[in-house]
Amino acid sequence: MLRAGARHPDADESPASTSSQEEVPDVQQLYQALNEYLLLEHKFQPRLCLPAESENGEVTTGARDGAAHVLRCLKVWFDLPASVLVHAINLFDRFLTKMKVRPCHVPCITVSCMNIAIDEYAEQTRQTRNVSVEELVSISQSACTAGDVARMSRVIVDKLALAKGCRYVSVLDWARLLWRLVAGAARELGVTPPVCQESELLNLVEIAACDAACANARASELALVLVFHKLEQQLVEWSRDGTGVPEDAYYLYDFAAQLQAHCHMSDASLVATRNRVRLVLSRYEARCAAPHRQRLVWRLSERTLKVLRPTDRLGSLLPTIEEQHFAVDSTPTRNRSGSESSESEDMSDWPRSPVLPVYCDN
Structure with missing residues (x-):
């Protein structure tokens, strides 16, 4: 493993040695976490x-x-x-x-x-x-x-005998840990650490986790393959920019071999996992590149539709209003007399709503 060298007891304290001393606990914590993950890996393996x-x-x-x-x-x-x-x-x-x-x-x-x-x-x-x-x-x-x-x-x-408060180690935790180890190894080699957004690494993990082809792969192997897949993309971007790939960057693959030996990964199993991951990512990229000719259609169940729009008790059809059409000549005349009042008229066609008083300021 690439580890920071231990400081000699007789060495003089200097700013350079102090800074290297500060990096040692961080690297040691990463390897300690790596060993803890290895102990817990088999518990969460489907x-x-x-x-x-x-x-x-x-x-x-x-x-x-x-x-x-x-x-x-x-x-x-x-x-x-x-x-x-x-x-x-x-x-x-x-x-x-x-x-x-x-x-x-x-x-x-x-x-x-x-x-x-x-x-x-x-x-x-x-x-x-x-x-x-x-x-x-x-x-x-x-x-x-x-x-x-x-x-x-x-x-x-x-x-599944899930204990309350039990620590769960997922392939996402493995990917984050291995990426930090790779970045630390790049700094030790004097190479600019590869740039990787958190969202990009999460997207790769989600794509692999959602495919049944990667379900039985070891979390450590799957994370190592995903991390170095992202590293390969970074090397391709460096070559396209014209800046050139540093020669020391290829030593990171030796570091990957050391991680493989530390995690007890066989060559056959790691190659099989890499082939499955490449197949899954190629299928995903092909689906993303295909033009979407079908319009998006939302299909809701009757129960969900009633929850979103509770109109099940309302009638969909209104009753037909029957109207009487009279000719101009046959319009019945209304006879009024001085003794008749408006209360005696037929009010059947009047709206049934109550009459509200209107108050004026004056």
């Missing part, structure tokens, strides 16, 4: 074995990907952090690993996993939960009730 086509009423990989995209839509709709989405998808995959699920129960399980992920995020950050179960049910259109989601959430917590 082992999905889903068929491509359902023969005996089993959940397929297409249904799994559909549930993952529903979770991503809920994340975007309620503006939830990416860690909630990745945790919910991991709960869904781990539950399908242990339990045999019927396709009709998939919508309820999907919303329940998001419900658990939101609860754990609120508990971890010590914030008030701002998304209710009723809102999750209404927006997801899962055809289940809030009581069904609450009961299914308890089943998932029991089957």
